[in-house]
Amino acid sequence: MKFISSLLIILSIVSICLSQTSSSVSSVSSSSSSSQECLPGYSGVNCTFNHNVTGYVPAYAHGGYVLFWGDFGETHDGLSVLIGGTTCSIFVAYFWMIKCYAGVLPENTFYNVTVTQNGITWFQDNYYRYQTNCVNGETLNGYCQCETGFTGELCDVESSPYINTISSSSIDGGHVIADGWFGQDPQIGTFSILIGNKKLRIVQIGSTRFSGVAPQGNGSQDITIYNSTNNQLLYTGINSFQYDSTLCYGDCFANGICNNGVCECFYPWTGPYCFEFNSCQCPQI
C-alpha cells in the first residue's frame, strides 16, 4: 500500500512537471505576435511547425502514387500537395511521409512542388521529376545518380580517370594500391602514371583499382595520369602521394621486422631489405 501511494505521488509530480512544460511552451506560442519568439523550426502567430520535404519517390509518367519524405509534424490541417500546379490527392500523411496520387506528369521534366498545411506553405521550384533516361545510373529525387566512372545529367559521359585513395610507400619505393576510376577496359599501357616526376610501374589495372611499384622519393608528391598514346594530362592529385619514412621497402620481404623504416632481419637473412642470404653465417649441415 505504502509503495503504491508513493508511486502515485511520483506519478502526479511527473504529470505536474509535464503540464508545466507544455503550458510554458503554449504560453510562448499564445503570447507571441511575431515569428521571432517561436522555438526554432516553428513560425507564425501560433508558432506552427515548419514542415519540409527532403526527398520523394516519383510516380510513373501516366500517374500513380508519389511518396514525399520529410518532416511534416503531427498536425496536417488543410493539407494540400501541388505538383506543377496540379493537385496530388492526399492518400495518407504521417509526420515523416506524405503519400498522394498524381495524375499524368510527362517524364524528364521538372515540376515545382507546393506542400501546404496548418496555414504554412513549403515550395520548391524545379523539384519533382520522373527521370527515365539515366544511361549509367538510377534516378534519385529526380536526378540521375551515376555509377562510378560516369557523369553528366544523364550519366552518359565517361569520367576522366581519377584516384580516390592510394597507399603510401617507403622512401625506397615499393608496392602501392590505388582506388578510383581508370576507364571501362584499361590495359597496363593505357596510362602513364607519375609520382612527382618519376614513373610508377603499373603491375595490374582494372576499372576501379590499380596496383604498381612506386619509385624512390620522399615527402608528399603530386600524382599525375597521362594518356600514354598522346601524352595528354588526364588527372593531377596535388600532394596526394605520401612517402612514409617509417615504412620499409617490401616490408622486409617477410624476412625481418620493419622498425621505424629500418629492417631488422631474421637470421640468416641480411641486407637493407632482408632480401640477401648470408651464406657465410649459415650453419654447417
Ligand SMILES: *[C@@H]1O[C@H](CO)[C@@H](O)[C@H](O)[C@H]1NC(C)=O
Ligand atoms: C526539416 O525540418 C526539420 C525539423 O524542423 C529540421 O530539423 C531539418 O533541418 C529540416 N531540413 C531541411 C532540409 O530543411
Ligand SMILES: *[C@@H]1O[C@H](CO)[C@@H](O)[C@H](O)[C@H]1NC(C)=O
Ligand atoms: C491561431 O490560433 C487561433 C486560435 O486557435 C486561430 O483562430 C487562428 O486562426 C490561428 N492563426 C493561424 C494563422 O493559424
Ligand SMILES: *[C@@H]1O[C@H](CO)[C@@H](O)[C@H](O)[C@H]1NC(C)=O
Ligand atoms: C508552379 O508550376 C505551375 C505549372 O507550371 C505554374 O502555373 C505555377 O505558377 C508555378 N508556381 C510557382 C510559384 O512558380
Ligand SMILES: *[C@@H]1O[C@H](CO)[C@@H](O)[C@H](O)[C@H]1NC(C)=O
Ligand atoms: C627529399 O627530397 C628533396 C627534394 O624534394 C631532396 O632535396 C632531399 O635530399 C630528399 N631527402 C632524402 C632523405 O632523400
Ligand SMILES: *[C@@H]1O[C@H](CO)[C@@H](O)[C@H](O)[C@H]1NC(C)=O
Ligand atoms: C588516349 O588518346 C587516344 C588518341 O588520342 C584516344 O584514342 C584514347 O581514347 C585516349 N585514351 C584515354 C583513356 O583517354
